Amino acid sequence: MVVFSGDLDKAIAAFIIANGAVAMGSKVTILFTFWGLNILRKPEKVSVKKGLVDSMFGFMMPRGSKKLKLSQMNMMGLGAKMIRSVMKNKNITSLEDLIKSAMDSGVEVVACSMSMDVMGIVKEELIDGVKIGGVGYYLGEAEDSNVNLFI
Amino acid sequence: MVVFSGDLDKAIAAFIIANGAVAMGSKVTILFTFWGLNILRKPEKVSVKKGLVDSMFGFMMPRGSKKLKLSQMNMMGLGAKMIRSVMKNKNITSLEDLIKSAMDSGVEVVACSMSMDVMGIVKEELIDGVKIGGVGYYLGEAEDSNVNLFI
Amino acid sequence: MVVFSGDLDKAIAAFIIANGAVAMGSKVTILFTFWGLNILRKPEKVSVKKGLVDSMFGFMMPRGSKKLKLSQMNMMGLGAKMIRSVMKNKNITSLEDLIKSAMDSGVEVVACSMSMDVMGIVKEELIDGVKIGGVGYYLGEAEDSNVNLFI
Numbered sequence: 001m002v003v004f005s006g007d008l009d010k011a012i013a014a015f016i017i018a019n020g021a022v023a024m025g026s027k028v029t030i031l032f033t034f035w036g037l038n039i040l041r042k043p044e045k046v047s048v049k050k051g052l053v054d055s056m057f058g059f060m061m062p063r064g065s066k067k068l069k070l071s072q073m074n075m076m077g078l079g080a081k082m083i084r085s086v087m088k089n090k091n092i093t094s095l096e097d098l099i100k101s102a103m104d105s106g107v108e109v110v111a112c113s114m115s116m117d118v119m120g121i122v123k124e125e126l127i128d129g130v131k132i133g134g135v136g137y138y139l140g141e142a143e144d145s146n147v148n149l150f151i
Numbered sequence: 152m153v154v155f156s157g158d159l160d161k162a163i164a165a166f167i168i169a170n171g172a173v174a175m176g177s178k179v180t181i182l183f184t185f186w187g188l189n190i191l192r193k194p195e196k197v198s199v200k201k202g203l204v205d206s207m208f209g210f211m212m213p214r215g216s217k218k219l220k221l222s223q224m225n226m227m228g229l230g231a232k233m234i235r236s237v238m239k240n241k242n243i244t245s246l247e248d249l250i251k252s253a254m255d256s257g258v259e260v261v262a263c264s265m266s267m268d269v270m271g272i273v274k275e276e277l278i279d280g281v282k283i284g285g286v287g288y289y290l291g292e293a294e295d296s297n298v299n300l301f302i
Numbered sequence: 303m304v305v306f307s308g309d310l311d312k313a314i315a316a317f318i319i320a321n322g323a324v325a326m327g328s329k330v331t332i333l334f335t336f337w338g339l340n341i342l343r344k345p346e347k348v349s350v351k352k353g354l355v356d357s358m359f360g361f362m363m364p365r366g367s368k369k370l371k372l373s374q375m376n377m378m379g380l381g382a383k384m385i386r387s388v389m390k391n392k393n394i395t396s397l398e399d400l401i402k403s404a405m406d407s408g409v410e411v412v413a414c415s416m417s418m419d420v421m422g423i424v425k426e427e428l429i430d431g432v433k434i435g436g437v438g439y440y441l442g443e444a445e446d447s448n449v450n451l452f453i
Contacts, residue, residue, distance in 0.1 A: 053388055057388075139326055143326075
């Protein structure tokens with residue numbers, strides 16, 4: 001899978017599919033690129049030396065899964081809160097637990113190196129256990145894979 | 152296919168691809184999830200007992216294919232009307248006819264059970280002929296499939 | 303691949319994947335449909351006789367790859383400029399060079415004939431080397447392909 005989007009709803013969909021596929025015995029690799037990188041950011045500010053543009057990007061983009069917006073009906077964050085609260089009330093695993101569960105069960109979470117370069121994000125700013133890889137690595141895995149999605 | 156989006160233009164694209172694939176002899180299964188569920192809603196209000204949050208979701212989201220917006224240049228619905236009128240003038244099948252034709256020719260239309268739960272949508276609110284299924288069902292079909300798309 | 307979106311960031315992603323796949327020895331076909339058609343438009347105005355609605359579409363949609371917007375944080379074009387400038391500073395190939403390189407190395411760039419019809423775009427308005435094809439052509443190629451993405 002390629003996760004290009006950094007929307008809360010699409011991130012949830014991606015990780016539900018990933019967890020489902022792993023449960024059914026498949027090997028799953030997800031390349032996080034562009035806005036998708038934000039899903040993998042640590043929630044706390046990491047002290048890194050950066051240029052002005054890189055700092056601006058880092059400041060303007062959501063830092064980590066808890067800050068993601070909905071792709072529709074976000075209503076300044078209210079929609080995102082509503083979805084999270086509904087999921088909790090209906091006993092559906094939260095995005096953070098879906099990510100943890102995916103990584104614990106061997107889903108390969110790869111941050112796109114070129115996107116990290118463009119957006120000025122370094123490895124230290126990403127959650128633990130994330131690998132760094134390029135489009136070549138993804139394509140190699142995709143060729144061997146039965147199901148490919150761009151989310 | 153997974154149809155995650157509830158945009159008019161993406162719904163049209165999904166059903167054009169589905170109808171094309173069926174015409175070429177392929178078996179097609181589409182899982183409608185999140186906003187994509189709205190494409191399958193009946194246009195009329197269905198009387199169902201719901202909690203407050205479920206009712207709010209139902210009220211705020213477009214009820215059925217005729218209420219969908221464009222992903223771009225929607226301009227408060229004007230863009231959607233324009234596209235529909237252009238398609239009609241140029242003798243291109245409307246979304247509603249594409250859906251009917253797909254279902255008549257055996258495209259399997261599956262509503263994602265977890266999304267129905269999150270958004271508080273029940274089977275009675277969906278058009279006839281829709282099956283209910285989970286991500287596991289989709290993944291089983293996807294494994295056997297040659298072409299997989301996330302729309 | 304199907305490129306449905308006309309966003310700068312998604313266009314870049316599509317062509318990076320396409321160039322990567324070609325470099326690894328794969329055959330790549332991309333069907334540009336709906337907003338994706340705008341990526342293929344010539345930057346200059348082409349003199350073609352059109353009806354009013356077709357002209358309006360042509361006027362309102364971005365003419366060519368240099369006019370594309372970001373899917374997020376576009377900020378009236380400032381975001382798009384920022385991404386382009388960052389890519390230049392970090393020596394990442396521009397979208398225009400990615401397109402050229404893809405076409406030079408044999409990536410098949412196909413404009414969706416039905417979308418051209420809907421949006422009133424004619425062959426003369428598209429960059430050189432673009433083929434015209436329908437969803438049937440795409441599906442035929444997709445069936446033979448290992449990796450399929452909807453962008």
